[in-house]
Amino acid sequence: xxxxxxxxxxxxxxxxxxxxxxxxxxxxxxxxxxxxxxxxxxxxxxxxxxxxxxxxxxxxxxxxxxxxxxxxxxxxxxxxxxxxxxxxxxxxxxxxxxxxxxxxxxxxxxxxxxxx
Amino acid sequence: xxxxxxxxxxxxxxxxxxxxxxxxxxxxxxxxxxxxxxxxxxxxxxxxxxxxxxxxxxxxxxxxxxxxxxxxxxxxxxxxxxxxxxxxxxxxxxxxxxxxxxxxxxxxxxxxxxx
Numbered sequence: 001x002x003x004x005x006x007x008x009x010x011x012x013x014x015x016x017x018x019x020x021x022x023x024x025x026x027x028x029x030x031x032x033x034x035x036x037x038x039x040x041x042x043x044x045x046x047x048x049x050x051x052x053x054x055x056x057x058x059x060x061x062x063x064x065x066x067x068x069x070x071x072x073x074x075x076x077x078x079x080x081x082x083x084x085x086x087x088x089x090x091x092x093x094x095x096x097x098x099x100x101x102x103x104x105x106x107x108x109x110x111x112x113x114x115x116x
Numbered sequence: 117x118x119x120x121x122x123x124x125x126x127x128x129x130x131x132x133x134x135x136x137x138x139x140x141x142x143x144x145x146x147x148x149x150x151x152x153x154x155x156x157x158x159x160x161x162x163x164x165x166x167x168x169x170x171x172x173x174x175x176x177x178x179x180x181x182x183x184x185x186x187x188x189x190x191x192x193x194x195x196x197x198x199x200x201x202x203x204x205x206x207x208x209x210x211x212x213x214x215x216x217x218x219x220x221x222x223x224x225x226x227x228x229x230x231x
Contacts, residue, residue, distance in 0.1 A: 004159070031217065033218065042221060042224065043224075048217055055215060055216070056215070056216040056218065058216070095217075098217045103148070103217065109158055
């Protein structure tokens with residue numbers, strides 16, 4: 001079956017521009033997560049959605065970062081006024097649920113963001 | 117604070133030999149433990165996880181991991197390495213009862229299997 005998909009696969013932008021990154025989770029998965037992978041910081045949690053709600057936004061690095069999820073499916077991560085330190089690979093993951101055997105997170109291929 | 121340590125940046129092994137990639141964790145409660153693998157320019161692929169029960173967990177591609185509560189370790193093993201196993205491996209932990217459900221990752225270990 002289809003896995004988690006993300007678009008675009010690569011995004012190059014200029015400092016100060018806004019960007020939107022999209023995630024399509026596995027169909028039927030209620031939980032969705034965003035992580036960031038960078039050389040200096042490794043893999044960092046950004047935000048977690050259960051349905052359309054975000055019970056944990058604690059990993060968002062600044063108020064320039066926001067995310068939403070609609071219809072319990074697609075999620076968009078928006079970065080406003082991008083900075084060079086935002087350059088990273090942004091990974092999305094989804095899980096069927098959050099307990100026991102349903103909590104395995106399956107990852108998409110990521111969006112590589114480069115801020116010039 | 118919860119944390120995961122992968123003490124080796126790189127592990128080198130000859131094809132056909134056994135491999136071990138080390139992981140230790142520090143959490144305030146009972147852990148769920150995971151191993152993921154990342155190939156170049158790809159996302160993370162799930163290998164295996166420990167929830168409860170048998171301390172030896174078997175996963176994809178012939179990998180297994182042993183949960184050791186007293187040593188707070190969850191080392192990844194494979195009896196006979198393949199060149200195609202060369203990749204970046206991440207250990208991760210989630211704390212039971214943590215309402216965030218987020219994964220906390222180690223820094224990753226690069227596995228190089230030479231022919």
